[in-house]
Amino acid sequence: MRYLPHTEVDVQQMLAQIGVSNIDELFSGVPEDCRLKRPLDLPAAKSEAETLGFLRGLSEQNTKTSDWDSFLGGGAYNHFIPSVIDQLVSRSEFYTAYTPYQPEISQGTLQAIFEFQTLICQLTGMDVANASMYDGASACAEAVLLTIRAGKKRNKVLLSQALPPQYRETVATYCRYLQVNLVDVPLQDGVTDQAALKELLDDQVASVVVGYPNYFGQIEDLAAISELTHASGSRLVAAVAEPLALALYKSPGDLGADVVVGEGQSFGVPLSYGGPGIGFFAVRKKDMRVLPGRLVGETIDQDGQRGFVLTLATREQHIRREKATSNICSNQGMCILMVSIYLALHGKQGLRQLAQVNYAKATYAKEKIAQLDGFAVPFSGESFNEFVITCSESVASLKTRLEQQGILAGISLGRDYSGLEDGLLICVTEQNSREQIDRLVVALAGGEA
Amino acid sequence: MISTAGRGLVLDENLLFEKSQPGRVGYSITGLDVPEVFPESRLIREEIESFPELSEVDVVRHYTRLSTWNYGVDSGFYPLGSCTMKYNPKVNEAAARFPGFADIHPQTPELLNQGALELMYNLQRDLEEVSGFPAMTLQPAAGAQGEFAGMLMIRAWHEANGQKRHKVIIPDTAHGTNPASAALCGYEVITVASDGVLSKEAVAAVMDDDVAALMVTNPNTLGLFESDIRAICELVHERGGLVYADGANLNALMGISRPGDIGIDVMHFNLHKTFSTPHGGGGPGSGPVGVVEKLEPFLPVPVVIKDDDVYKLEYNRPKSIGRLKSFYGHFSILVRAYSYILSMGGEGLKRxxxxxxxxxxxxxxxxxxxxxxxxxxxxxxxxxxxxxxxxxxxxxxxxxxxxxxxxxxxxxxxxxxxxxxxxxxxxxxxxxxxxxxxxxxxxxxxxxxxxxxxxxxxxxxxxxxxxxxxxxxxxxxxxxxxxxx
Structure with missing residues (x-):
């Protein structure tokens, strides 16, 4: 086997040095009644060519966003990925390294994380960002736990119903046995109902969690929600599933959010059937010491040179064990690089321009569809690159009809929202040409595109 | 003579923000083919203050230089105990980048992504064979999330049986994630001292009807097989508890011993350890969890199933602990692990x-x-x-x-x-x-x-x-x- 370098001579010499006559003796610490008495029932080893051939065969049974007209979003976004990214993240000094526990030989990873933390702070308008979480949904759950820790015995959390359903489900899983009372905040015209929110807020509420943009692509009035939330002494958590919006709209930090979490996949991370993504997590200075996850800080070495280290580790599980702020023991290192390189390439101008292109294309599609007979755009507010339509035809049959024309029309809303059984969530990015959008509109109307 | 690290040109490199020059760009965006429109101005932010402005060459050189300050498995020997820094095969990287794996959207109808689901289904079966568990979830994002999932299932099982238990026993040799994960499920942690290996007597001394589970790492972090494990599992089971195994050290057991056969009820894998997927400078990991039959109804949703030769994501599982993250797990990491298993075969894993x-x-x-x-x-x-x-x-x-x-x-x-x-x-x-x-x-x-x-x-x-x-x-x-x- 090409990954196993031992020759028979090596093995014999090593056994002799150890003082045993065969490899089996090395397992003498495993009791007989714990042994597997047969070979593993797995296929025989394949050659590299066979492995690639077999896996390519499986991959070809899937539906690539590059071959289809895809209007799917809902927490995973089809954005163009510059060639630079894969070239750089393929440098194996990055991807074959472990967590940077030995800072002297991990400065590459550490500086990259420090830069990532800075980029996230700039984008979200916050003071401190960590070295990432698993994904947006789990970051959102950890944000809820942070507000409970910091909330001085408050144990109620208000979740906007327009928070992405997968985020809501993940929050529920994390809180399952922690005596946290999760309460839904209803919607009004596709955004969080402020009157209802005001009713629900009391001195037991640790936090209010709102999507920005929300699941329907709508831009919530964070400033107003923030004011209501702070008036009851609660924290506002903004969850950002499509962070490209932050290049165009006011930052959650600017609008008063206390915690900003989200999903970074939009920034150069392949869709890969939904994972890995990368969760980001940013707070105000006051909550720095209750943050979950790794943090990188700047320092100097013995010669006074600038360098970076993992820091404030006393929050973490390897030191605090059951009293840690989280059980997390990894960060999405490889994805941090993808996101940072993407943001560095696009920079101040490019990210804004790209966000505007997304907005313009989605607006074009939304207006075209709104004019079709049998279709409506139910929500009146501002939306970014996603929007909801409703249709008189059944959503399931509509989707199947469009699939036959090579179009992935959007995500059905009926499973997660009663009252929106006729709703479809459509996402339009820079990857969708006007031609594709026009084809979608014709196909929706019942024509052959 | 003993070799040492040699000399080389180490290039300094400032932060992205320090290299930035106003007006410099590193992107190209396809021209707008629809009318240009803008959101209401009251919603729009000012430019992102101090965000970098760099050319493509700046960025490429920046990260290339940073990479040279790192040490990876490809650089040299990396004997980090408990982390299993084995070689990360390149064929795995190639496979994970196939467009049919990298460019597929998680909300695509299941019938249109049968290859991805088949891969996940096959990987579940293979991990079941290696570990001896009859059921598996691939969803956990990393080992620590796998622990969390496993402990949630244990608690959900107890509660489904009408039992409210409050304590979890953990040996002092355990990874810090074990007590942290147990605490996240609302459990009180009872630490038990081990003398190299955990003795049945030590467990018996703290085991009572309020203990939900024992969490054990086998082989433990001293590299020792827990030789009393069968007796310990029996003891815990007799008192109505379950046994969780941290599978971080599974690399010592493939083809030798299967945790599912010796009394363990739940175990997480670390695909980035045992199954050769890269550590990525800190992640992403991947932490599938195997369970015994009675815990199968509690697996996180969705579960990949095969129904009449069609692969499906099953959501309708009323006893499930719910969802741990968006979508279905770290799919591209799963591709790499599966590629490794295909390349090694059963005999190769044992070797x-x-x-x-x-x-x-x-x-x-x-x-x-x-x-x-x-x-x-x-x-x-x-x-x-x-x-x-x-x-x-x-x-x-x-x-x-x-x-x-x-x-x-x-x-x-x-x-x-x-x-x-x-x-x-x-x-x-x-x-x-x-x-x-x-x-x-x-x-x-x-x-x-x-x-x-x-x-x-x-x-x-x-x-x-x-x-x-x-x-x-x-x-x-x-x-x-x-x-x-």
Whole structure:
């Protein structure tokens, strides 16, 4: 086997040095009644060519966003990925390294994380960002736990119903046995109902969690929600599933959010059937010491040179064990690089321009569809690159009809929202040409595109 | 002569923000083919303050330089105990990048992504065979999330049986994630001391009807197989508890022993350890969880099933603990792990385990005379020395830093906590005898230096990009982001 370098001579010499006559003796610490008495029932080893051939065969049974007209979003976004990214993240000094526990030989990873933390702070308008979480949904759950820790015995959390359903489900899983009372905040015209929110807020509420943009692509009035939330002494958590919006709209930090979490996949991370993504997590200075996850800080070495280290580790599980702020023991290192390189390439101008292109294309599609007979755009507010339509035809049959024309029309809303059984969530990015959008509109109307 | 790290041109590199030049760009965006429109101006932000402005060349050079300051498995020997830093095969990387894996959207109808679901289904079956569990979830994002999922299932099972139990027993050798994960499920942690291996008596002394589970790592973090494990599992089961196994060290057991056969009820895998997927400088990991039959209804949703030759994601599972993250797991990591299993085959996996154990025992045999070995039982995939034989006030940290000057990544240090100044060495199977000999020669030379020239250890490293860093100040006055001064 090409990954196993031992020759028979090596093995014999090593056994002799150890003082045993065969490899089996090395397992003498495993009791007989714990042994597997047969070979593993797995296929025989394949050659590299066979492995690639077999896996390519499986991959070809899937539906690539590059071959289809895809209007799917809902927490995973089809954005163009510059060639630079894969070239750089393929440098194996990055991807074959472990967590940077030995800072002297991990400065590459550490500086990259420090830069990532800075980029996230700039984008979200916050003071401190960590070295990432698993994904947006789990970051959102950890944000809820942070507000409970910091909330001085408050144990109620208000979740906007327009928070992405997968985020809501993940929050529920994390809180399952922690005596946290999760309460839904209803919607009004596709955004969080402020009157209802005001009713629900009391001195037991640790936090209010709102999507920005929300699941329907709508831009919530964070400033107003923030004011209501702070008036009851609660924290506002903004969850950002499509962070490209932050290049165009006011930052959650600017609008008063206390915690900003989200999903970074939009920034150069392949869709890969939904994972890995990368969760980001940013707070105000006051909550720095209750943050979950790794943090990188700047320092100097013995010669006074600038360098970076993992820091404030006393929050973490390897030191605090059951009293840690989280059980997390990894960060999405490889994805941090993808996101940072993407943001560095696009920079101040490019990210804004790209966000505007997304907005313009989605607006074009939304207006075209709104004019079709049998279709409506139910929500009146501002939306970014996603929007909801409703249709008189059944959503399931509509989707199947469009699939036959090579179009992935959007995500059905009926499973997660009663009252929106006729709703479809459509996402339009820079990857969708006007031609594709026009084809979608014709196909929706019942024509052959 | 013992080789050391050599010289090379180490290029300095400022932060992205310090290199930025107003007006410089590193992108190209396809021209707008629809009318240009803007959101209401009251919603729009100002430009992102101090966001970088760089050319493509700037960015490429920046990250290329940063990469050279790192040490990866591809750079050299990386014997980080408990982390299983084995070689990350390149074919796995190629497969994960196939457009039919990388460019597929998670909300695509299941019938249109049958290849991806088949891969996940096959991987579940393969992991079940390796571990002996009849059911599996691939969803957990990393080992720690796998622990969390497993402990949630344990609690959900107890509650479904009308039992409210409050405690979890964890040996003192456990990874810190174990108690942290148990706490996240609302459990009180009872720490039990182990003398190398956990004894049935030690567990019996704390086991009662309020204990929901025992969490155990097997082989444990000393590299020792928990030889009483069957009896311990029986004891816990008799009192109505369940046994969770941390599968971090599964690399020592493939084809030798299956946790599901010996009384364990739940176990997480670390695909980035045992199944060769890259550690990525800290992640992403992947932490599938295997369970016994009675816990199957509690698996997180969705579960990949096969129904009449069609692969599906099943959501309708009323007893499920719910969802742990968006979508279905770290799919591209799953592709890599599956590629590894295909390349190794059943025999190859067993051989990997055998050679990993051979390598660790060889290191032990070569160093045992010079470095203090507190636990003398037959160890498996890793070996843990203490700092007690080091002379002239040299400590484990000094040995680790000096190893850097010799061109090696240091072992795990100061863990497990039960060993004084632990030096925890796990070579894995992908290192040759020659590489290990050179490494052992270096460690022996360092022990000698501790006797004759301890300042070499105290000053180390001198050949790395930076010298020892001031971690105390970093924590006391945290600078966690760049800002314009």
């Amino acid at each position: 990997a385990t055998e050679l990993a154990v051979l390598n660790a025992n060889y290191i032990r045999a070569r160093l045992e005379g010079e470095y203090d070995l507190p636990n003398k039982q037959r160890s498996l995939h890793e070996v843990v020395f203490s700092e007690d034989s080091l002379q002239n006030d040299c400590h484990t940290l000094d040995v680790a830093k000096r190893l850097i000057d010799y061109g090696y990544h240091p072992p795990t240090i100061y863990f497990p906590l039960v060993v004084h100044g632990a030096l925890m060495i796990e070579p894995t199977e992908t290192e040759s005898k020659q590489m290990i000999d050179e490494f052992c020669d270096a460690l022996l030379a360092i022990a000698e230096e501790a006797k004759t020239a301890p300042e070499l250890l105290k000053q180390a490293p001198v050949r790395a990009k930076v010298k020892r860093l001031d971690e105390a100040t970093a924590a006391r006055k945290p600078i966690l982001r760049w800002s314009q001064e």
